[in-house]
Amino acid sequence: MSMPDSSVTLDTLHRMAREGGDRFAGLTAYDATFTRVLDACGVEFILVGDSLGMVIQGHPNTQPVTMDDMVYHTQCVARSIQRALLISDLPYMSCCDVPMAQANAMRLVQEGGAQVVKLEASQDQVEIVRALSDQGTPVCAHLGLRLQSLTKLTGIRRHGRTSEEADELQETALALEQAGADLLLVECVVDNLAAEITEQAGIPVIGIGSGAACDGQILVLYDLLGLTDPAPKHARSFMNSGRGVADAVRAYVEAVHSGSFP
Ligand code: KIV
Numbered sequence: 001m002s003m004p005d006s007s008v009t010l011d012t013l014h015r016m017a018r019e020g021g022d023r024f025a026g027l028t029a030y031d032a033t034f035t036r037v038l039d040a041c042g043v044e045f046i047l048v049g050d051s052l053g054m055v056i057q058g059h060p061n062t063q064p065v066t067m068d069d070m071v072y073h074t075q076c077v078a079r080s081i082q083r084a085l086l087i088s089d090l091p092y093m094s095c096c097d098v099p100m101a102q103a104n105a106m107r108l109v110q111e112g113g114a115q116v117v118k119l120e121a122s123q124d125q126v127e128i129v130r131a132l133s134d135q136g137t138p139v140c141a142h143l144g145l146r147l148q149s150l151t152k153l154t155g156i157r158r159h160g161r162t163s164e165e166a167d168e169l170q171e172t173a174l175a176l177e178q179a180g181a182d183l184l185l186v187e188c189v190v191d192n193l194a195a196e197i198t199e200q201a202g203i204p205v206i207g208i209g210s211g212a213a214c215d216g217q218i219l220v221l222y223d224l225l226g227l228t229d230p231a232p233k234h235a236r237s238f239m240n241s242g243r244g245v246a247d248a249v250r251a252y253v254e255a256v257h258s259g260s261f262p
Contacts, residue, residue, distance in 0.1 A: 008044045008085045010116065010138055010182050016044070017204035017215035024216035025256035026087075026206065027224065027249070030056050030073045032080040034221060034245075041249035045085040047118065047218060048074045050092070050148070055222045062147045065091040067104055071112045078113025087140055087183075088114035092148045095119055098131040105137045116182065120146035123168075126175045133180025141176040143169060143197075144210065145188035156232075158209075160193035173197045185218065186210045188234070207262070209234030217256045224252055236261060 016024050024044035029035045030052045038046055052073055053065040074088040088108045095101030101119070108114040117132065118140040119125060125141070132139045144159040160166040170193070173184055184205045186194045191211030198205040198214050207214030209232065219235065222228050225248060226237030238248040238255075255261035 007083050010085065013044060013085065013183065013204045013216065022257040023214070023259060024204070024206075025253045026084075026216060026218040027221045027252070028052075028218070029077050029221055031076050035077045036080045037246055038221070038249055039080070039082055039084050041246055042253045043084050043249070044216065045087055045218075046077060046081060048077050048086070048088040048112075048114070049118075049220065050089040051220050053091075055220065055228070061150065063092045067091060067094050067107060070094075071107055074108055074112030074114050085116065086114055087116040087118050088112055090117055090119040095125070095128050098128055101128045102131055102135055102137075105132050105135075105139075109137060116140050118142055118183075118185065120148045121172070121176055121181075122146075122149075123172050123175060126172075126179045129176050129181050130179040133182075138182045139180065140183035140185055140206070141173075141181040142185040142187065143172060143176070143189070144186045144194075156188070158188050158190050160190045166190075166193050169193060170197060170200070173201060177201055177203050186214065209262075212259060212262050217262065219252065224248060234262065 013024055026045040027038050027043050028047045028049040029038055050062040050065045053059045053062040070091050094104040105117045108117050116138040121141040129139050129141055160169050186207050188209040194207055194210035195213035204215040206216045206218050208218050223231055223235035224238050226239045238251045
């Protein structure tokens with residue numbers, strides 16, 4: 001397992017993606033203690049995801065999560081992170097227009113301590129990503145399955161199965177990169193399309209439930225710990241060794257770096 005000595009930055013992720021060696025590994029965290037453990041185990045980035053609405057707050061989805069919730073949990077993580085890059089989610093209805101998105105992104109950075117903000121993005125968010133990038137806020141654009149926009153009609157499913165949807169996702173990925181996104185995250189995108197997006201992108205692509213070809217991977221921590229019931233299809237519990245959380249996290253980081261997961 002290769003471990004850079006100094007803190008992980010966006011440049012580190014860009015270099016790892018460019019060199020095509022080890023993939024980089026990320027996990028979600030929402031509190032100081034898990035952050036300390038994950039950081040010490042060598043994850044390259046930690047995401048304060050709005051998944052906290054489900055795994056911390058017990059809601060059925062992410063929509064009730066507020067900006068205040070995100071700032072609070074980002075602060076908890078920022079207090080104990082030392083090495084990994086800290087990414088934090090802009091929650092539901094927090095970027096309805098450019099001024100709102102800019103103000104809320106600044107809150108995550110200034111009050112929370114985030115180094116990168118993530119937003120769920122379609123073509124409609126391209127101008128918002130441009131505005132955030134113009135104000136100097138590093139952005140991760142999240143494509144494919146976007147829980148914030150989930151309705152009964154568009155349930156949890158893999159994205160990019162039809163050629164129309166695949167073309168749209170590819171065009172959106174390109175438009176978001178051209179607008180200034182620093183990272184892309186593809187969730188539940190069919191494997192070959194995620195591989196094409198990764199191949200074509202000039203920025204690192206993080207995958208979840210999108211196959212093994214992405215430059216990095218992310219899992220929700222509680223899925224890795226085998227605590228989610230029912231677990232999403234793409235998840236794997238790394239707790240089988242029975243030797244505790246730190247061993248499970250190390251096994252995950254090693255598996256991502258070497259390409260044996262997903
Ligand atoms: O909120 C979250 O945890 C996420 C991951 C599933 C990528 O967005």
